[in-house]
Structures are given as structure tokens and as C-alpha cells.
Amino acid sequence: MSTRYEEYKDFVESLDGELPSIPLIMNELLEIISDSNAALYAIQEVIKMDKTIFSKILKHANSVEMRQGAADRIVIISDAIHRLGFEKVKKIILNTSILELFQDTEPNFDLKGLWMHSCGVAIASDILAERFELKLSKHAYSCGLLHDLGKVAKLKFSQKQFFREIRYSRRYNCTLAQTEKRLGGIEHDLLGSMIIQKWGISPIIEQTTQWHHTFEKNARTDVEDPDLNKLIDIICLANWIIKDLEFGICGNPSRDNLTSDFLKRRKIDEEELIACKEIVQEALESESEHLSIFSKV
Numbered sequence: 001m002s003t004r005y006e007e008y009k010d011f012v013e014s015l016d017g018e019l020p021s022i023p024l025i026m027n028e029l030l031e032i033i034s035d036s037n038a039a040l041y042a043i044q045e046v047i048k049m050d051k052t053i054f055s056k057i058l059k060h061a062n063s064v065e066m067r068q069g070a071a072d073r074i075v076i077i078s079d080a081i082h083r084l085g086f087e088k089v090k091k092i093i094l095n096t097s098i099l100e101l102f103q104d105t106e107p108n109f110d111l112k113g114l115w116m117h118s119c120g121v122a123i124a125s126d127i128l129a130e131r132f133e134l135k136l137s138k139h140a141y142s143c144g145l146l147h148d149l150g151k152v153a154k155l156k157f158s159q160k161q162f163f164r165e166i167r168y169s170r171r172y173n174c175t176l177a178q179t180e181k182r183l184g185g186i187e188h189d190l191l192g193s194m195i196i197q198k199w200g201i202s203p204i205i206e207q208t209t210q211w212h213h214t215f216e217k218n219a220r221t222d223v224e225d226p227d228l229n230k231l232i233d234i235i236c237l238a239n240w241i242i243k244d245l246e247f248g249i250c251g252n253p254s255r256d257n258l259t260s261d262f263l264k265r266r267k268i269d270e271e272e273l274i275a276c277k278e279i280v281q282e283a284l285e286s287e288s289e290h291l292s293i294f295s296k297v
Contacts, residue, residue: 011186012194015153043089044078049291051118051145052152056092058142059199060084075142075202111155113249118148119291120247120284124238127283128276129231132266136204136231143208143235146201148250150192150209151176161185169252176251177213189213204228208235215262233266241280 047053054077060066061080062073074080081089125144129137154162169179180187193210196202207228211220212235223229236256242248243255263269268276284291 008186008191008194011153011157011191012198014157015195041078043086043093044081047077047081048122048141048145049119050115051149053093054142055146055149055196055199055201057081057084057089058201060088060092062200062202073200073202075139075205077142111152114148114151114155114251115248116291117242117248117250118145119287120242120245121145121147121235121238123283123287124242124280125235127279128234128238128241131276131279132230132234134230134234135227139202139204139208139231140234142202143205143231144238146192146196146205147209147212147235147239148188148192149195150186150188150190151251153191153195154186154188158186166251169254173254174252175213175254175256177256178254179252204231208232212236212239213256215256215259217265233262236262237266237268237276238280241277244277245281245284247284 047057057077057080058074061083066083067073074083084092122141122144125140126137129140134140151162165176165179165183165185168174168183169176172179174182177187177189179185189210189212193206196206196209207220207223208231211223211232214220214232215236217223217229217233220229220232223232237258240255240258243250243253246253258268258273263273
């Protein structure tokens, strides 16, 4: 087990704080920040669509230097932007590495689709957290956006293995998480949580990232806070619904099973599940203008 932990640790260290960003979003951000009169709100709306820049800004906002002894960590992007200021945010954006899309490498996968999936889960998590009246609802969007951060890391630093796992999951109609376990590969949920821990973003986002495929509450090691378990449940549900709606591409459309225990715990019957899907669909449609950046050529 310790050898396996060291493997993950080495992987995280190799990232050196760098993850790929999507050119379409970078172009949009560069246009905004080149305007001296640009409002922070305009930048915020685009940053919310990019998990890499989003996570970097949270990382910098929660650094010892920026926190200056403050106990609470920032998890809302607008708070992070205001703490850092326009010039600091601009520098982070400009210094973010850009990764070419992978259409030519893997015909049925591109980074744009993964970003769409993550944005969809973020939007779904936010609206579902409100519906279920979660105490940790302010964390929901960030948790949803960053839940697949481990996939982005694998895509950049272990591309050959990542695409092998995608092909396997499609061939055998299983989730990427199931494939990783079967093939003994790096598990993206654990990897993502370790990256978030390394960057010091938020213990709550770290936990939801690690357990976003784990519907069984008792299987979530060291997660005792009932409010945190409820938030993890919502991220699991949001991820399931976004896959069901076929919004974006996360690797393979195969979904985890919504177990009877999970549905009972969250008091979700067939009617409620349909209602959840409908409000998520409505939320996605209301964000269509911001999400349209992904459809640009």
C-alpha cells in the first residue's frame, strides 16, 4: 500500500502545479483581460468554465501569503478573485499552460468534451445542493467543477495509459473508474484529491473529489461529517445525471448504479429523480450562453 501511495505522490510531484487549459477558454480570457475596463465579473464568468484556471486561482488565493493568518479558506471563485485582485488574476491566466486538443490522438475523445462534462457537473451540483438544502451548498459548484481534475492530470502526463483505459471502458461498457481498478492504473478520483490537497485548495473539495464515484457512505474512509457525506452524495448524483443527459464527454458514457440504499438515504423516488433531471436540464439551458464557448470553432 505504501508503494502505491508513493506512486501517487510521485505523480502529484511531477505535475509541479501545472495542468493543461483549453485554448478556446484561454482565448476568451485573453480578450477580456486585454480590455483595461473589463470587470472582474466578466472574468469570473469565463473562469467558472475552466477547471485548471479555476483551481489555480483558488490555490493562489489560499496561499499563506494571501491568507495572511485568515483561518477560513476561500472556495468561491468571486471571493478568490477579489482577494487576489485584477493584476494577480491576469498574471495567473497569462502564465497558464495551453494544451492542444486531442482529436487527432483519440477520435472519440477531446479535452473540450471533458471540460463540458465538468462544467455540467458543477452547474448540476449547485442547483441540486440548493434543492436538497445542503449546509455546505456554497462548496457545491467548486466541488463539481474539480471532481475530474485527476483525469486532466492523467491526460497530460500519462496520455497513452489514459486512452488505453478509455478504449477498455468503451469495449467492456464500464466506467473509467472501474477500468482503472481492473487494470491497476492510477485512479483519477484519488489522484485528483491528492492534487487538491497538495495545492491547499480545500479539504472539502478534496474529499468530494476522492469519493465522487462512491455511493456507499460506509465505504468513504474517514468521512464522518454528515453534512460532508450529503455533499458527496450530491456530487455523485450530479455526475450521474450529467452522464444521463449526455452532456459533455468524460471518457465513457457508462454510469455507476444509483443503489437503492443511496436513493433511500437521499429520499429520492422515481418522481423525484425525474424532477432532479429536469431542474438540471433547465439550469444547463440557462447557462447556455456561457457554455457556448465550447461550440466555437
